[in-house]
Amino acid sequence: DVKVTQSSRYLVKRTGEKVFLECVQDMDHENMFWYRQDPGLGLRLIYFSYDVKMKEKGDIPEGYSVSREKKERFSLILESASTNQTSMYLCASSFTLRASGRVEGAGELFFGEGSRLTVL
Amino acid sequence: GESVGLHLPTLSVQEGDNSIINCAYSNSASDYFIWYKQESGKGPQFIIDIRSNMDKRQGQRVTVLLNKTVKHLSLQIAATQPGDSAVYFCAENILSDSWGKLQFGAGTQVVVTP
Numbered sequence: 368d369v370k371v372t373q374s375s376r377y378l379v380k381r382t383g384e385k386v387f388l389e390c391v392q393d394m395d396h397e398n399m400f401w402y403r404q405d406p407g408l409g410l411r412l413i414y415f416s417y418d419v420k421m422k423e424k425g426d427i428p429e430g431y432s433v434s435r436e437k438k439e440r441f442s443l444i445l446e447s448a449s450t451n452q453t454s455m456y457l458c459a460s461s462f463t464l465r466a467s468g469r470v471e472g473a474g475e476l477f478f479g480e481g482s483r484l485t486v487l
Numbered sequence: 488g489e490s491v492g493l494h495l496p497t498l499s500v501q502e503g504d505n506s507i508i509n510c511a512y513s514n515s516a517s518d519y520f521i522w523y524k525q526e527s528g529k530g531p532q533f534i535i536d537i538r539s540n541m542d543k544r545q546g547q548r549v550t551v552l553l554n555k556t557v558k559h560l561s562l563q564i565a566a567t568q569p570g571d572s573a574v575y576f577c578a579e580n581i582l583s584d585s586w587g588k589l590q591f592g593a594g595t596q597v598v599v600t601p
Contacts, residue, residue, distance in 0.1 A: 371530070402591075407593055408593060409576060409591045409592055409593040409594055410531070410576065410591040411591075412588060412589075415588065425588065457530055457531070459530075464519075464582065471519075471582040472519070472580055472581075472582045472588070473580070473588065473589060475521060475533040475536060476521075476523075476531075476533070476589065477533070478530030478531045478532070479530050480528075480529055480530050481528075481529075481530050
C-alpha cells in the first residue's frame with residue numbers, strides 16, 4: 368500500500384515560533400505537495416515539488432517555505448508562526464502523468480493523515 | 488438524494504439509496520477531474536478520475552459523469568452504505584498546461600442515515 372506519513376498529528380505552537388512539518392512517502396513518487404485545509408475553503412495548495420531540490424509556489428505560499436533534499440521527504444517550514452496559520456496541513460505525493468513522452472502533470476494524489484497545527 | 492456542491496454542503500441519504508453529489512467546476516480549460524473522499528480525521532482518498540475526452544466512467548459502486556457544456560461533474564454512489572459517510576471533494580486540473588495542478592472544491596458532506 369502507498370504510504371504518506373506525516374510526522375506529527377497534532378501540534379501546538381506559539382506565535383513567532385519556527386515550525387517544521389515533515390512528510391515522507393514510500394512510493395518513489397516524483398511529486399510532493401503541501402496543502403492546508405480550512406472549513407469552507409477546501410484544500411489550498413501551499414507549495415509543491417516535482418523533483419529533488421525543486422519547488423514551486425502554489426496558491427498561498429506566503430509565510431511558508433519548503434525543503435526537498437531527498438526524493439521521499441518534503442518538509443514544510445513556518446519561519447515565524449502566526450495565528451492565521453492555525454489549520455490542518457495535508458501532505459500528498461503523486462506520480463507524473465505522461466503521454467507520448469510529454470509531461471502532463473500530477474496523477475492522483477495520495478494524502479497523509481494530516482497535521483493539525485494550532486498557533487496560540 | 489442530490490446536492491449542488493457549494494450551495495448545499497450537506498447531503499443526507501438513506502442507507503441503500505443512491506447518492507448523487509454534484510460539482511460545478513470553474514475553468515472551461517480543465518481536462519482532468521478527480522473525486523476524493525475524506526473521512527473524519529483522515530486524509531482524502533482517491534475515488535475515481537475522468538478525462539475530458541470521456542463523459543462517463545464507472546468504478547466499483549461509483550460512476551462519474553462529466554458535462555463539459557455546462558462545466559458540471561457528478562459522482563453517483565450506488566446503494567449507499569454507512570461507510571460512505573464522508574466529505575467528498577471534486578478536483579480539476581489543466582493537463583494541457585506545462586504542468587497542471589489540481590484545484591479542489593470546498594466539498595460536500597454526505598451523511599448516511601439508517
